[in-house]
Amino acid sequence: MSTATSQKTALGHLRILDLTRVLAGPWCAQNLADLGAEVIKVERPGCGDDTRSWGPPYLRDADGNDTTEAAYYLAANRNKRSVTVDIASPEGQQIIRELAMQSDIVLENYKVGQLKKYELDYASLKQLKPDLIYCSITGFGQDGPYAHRAGYDFIVQGMGGFMSLTGERDDLPGGGPQKAGVAIADLMTGMYATIAVLTALTHRDRTGEGQYIDMALLDVQVAMLANMNMNYLCNEKVPVRWGNAHANIVPYQTFATSDGHIIVAAGNDGQYRKFVQAGGQPELADDPRFNTNPQRVQNRDTLVPLLAEMVKKKSKPEWIALLEAAGVPCGPINRINEVFEDPQVQARGMKIKLPHPEASSVNLVASPMKLSATPVSYRDAPPLLGQHTDEVLHQLLAYDDAKLDELRSKKII
Template sequence: MTDATEHNSGMPKALGHIRVLDLSRVLAGPWCSQNLADLGADVIKIERPGCGDDTRAWGPPYARDAAGVDTSEAAYYLAANRGKRSVTVDIASAEGQALLRELVRHCDVVLENYKVGQLKRYGLDYDSLKAIKPDLVYCSVTGFGQDGPYAHRAGYDFLIQGMGGLMSVTGERDDLPGGGPQKVGVALTDLMTGMYATIAVMAALTHRDRTGSGQYIDMALLDVQVAMLANVGSNYLNSGKPPKRWGNAHPNIVPYQTFACSDGYIIVATGNDGQYQKFVEAGGRPELAGDPRFATNPLRVQHRDTLVPLLAAMVLTRSRDHWIAELEAVGVPCGPINDVGEVYQDPQVLARGLVVELPHPSAGTVKLVRNPMRLSATPALADLAPPLLGQHTEEVLGQLLGHSATDVAALRAKGVL
């Protein structure tokens, strides 16, 4: 256990005793470390001098200052880096490597997403660092893992969505207009890898606290993508038949899809026969409930190509708001398809306070999405905006390692910082 300090809010922190040395960049690793920071860990983000995390340049859009002028902080970077302290270090230099080894002595966790074997050249791999700190938890995030024939390949979310089967079940049916593979609109595999890495790190810390032993965590995007196929993967393993794309429909439930209304779209998700009956009765088509072809979900799945056009014609006669009000009144799950602007105006989103505004050194304030983990005693709280590049270099090296301002200035003059 280290002497990690709690954040400034004064609230109790689940991970207030944990310090993380974050050598990761882009999304999967930073998503993990942002979770840890939200839960109270002191996350020290190591960045390249001069340019920093790749996502700092992934704009526009950028955060804007009070005058509406773009800052240098890309919105993409802001999404995954709140709650951290930024320190610039050139890890290719011997002095930079020495600094990181000093920092490891004060940290509980190292998180990195370099190519397999790359950090070994710098003496920053797990075997080298556990010699310095035997109870270290060290998490590596790569595209394909530390072994296997693809281990040395670079892995990107889009690529893994394709290789890992997600795109084979995402997109419109091949026999319909617009059919074909489609990626998910956010980097879902990166995000899920960050979530799995968060769980793995906390499990390893619990093990360390019980036994005194650290360990190595090997997280791979491809492994995560295969695992998160969930019921789709299970369907294949138990049938031998590769699942196909269903667009906005469901392979096992009918009706469970989008429908066009007179002025927009809704989702109708009937999870049982009773909900289906209430749906068609609300639409003035009770005979569709009594039709023996559609009496049960297995029969509706069997006859979907006959039933769905009938339902589509029924829904098209009325407005979106009318359908939502009617179906909510009789307990049929339904809802609108919101664009992102509508999401942030949704009454439930507003009531849950999912947007948080934090003070920022160059933008004045930045708006971020609140962490969805709700803990009653140790809440996940965002109290530090994503840092400017190198914002905390002097603070961390001085307070944590005892380096003087003169020492830091000399390292900066050499290009180490």
């Protein structure tokens, strides 16, 4: 539908009306935008997406001064056009209705039932555009006893079991539940929503039929526990936290070196032997308490302190070099500055730069999707609030300047 993107992109023919904010919905929309779709991001006049104010840190301009663009917002909103509309007003609702009729997909993450009050729910918009794909993202879904609760990633990580599996063992110092360092329930919901939207598009292309997609953070959090779910469902034993260790393999964990930390993942007896040989203690492989993985698991509380003392004697770079040469799976625990200095990350082009109206340019993280025939495209930095309001309403709805001035005077846009 859109003519704004190159036809070499996979989704350059599509237009998405993005009524989402914060992370799960914007992450989905950004994925689709990177693949070429035109995304119109609808925001509240005056304040916009909540994450615009989730700072510091903020993007800095060429003189090193903070702009108004929060780093959190910049993470999930490139390749979009920002339009400000007061969706609570009848005039604003009509604008959304008209934009939806010009779009292929609507994404929204309002509370259950809120858009129905405005006649902007799927049932209402489907009457105007039967082939519309409409994706709702909420904390708990459209039905069930929690449907009307607000959904927050942190709470869902706890409710969905993730925090019962993450964190140090309860019997060790610092033991207890731990959330992830990023909003994984939001991010994974955005990824699942992307898959669901693309599936619905395939169905529409084959049948001409649109459909409704009901995505819930709690559903996603439960689903993504993968093998830990199955461990419980197979034997009804409740999994516990193991921190940076592994329940079934030793050594498969982090160790402190003389100047940092490394991960050692010795998945078999041969790799374990090479590990201790590299550390100058081959007797730890000959000891009958430690020479097989079942023995090491049984005697982990004796073995791990011995390995920890061994690892402390060398630096992180020394250990990485030794273990890579020996064929023992290992890796550093990098700080984020080290991540972007890593030659592999650099070779894969994971940092990009785009022009920005307030800072001349902005550094962003590249999409990990690498397609040979229809590569992702990086067209625009995350937009300023309302940057494209006049442009979009002119182009798509044929609003003239007088109409725009009237709407602006009423604070509808």
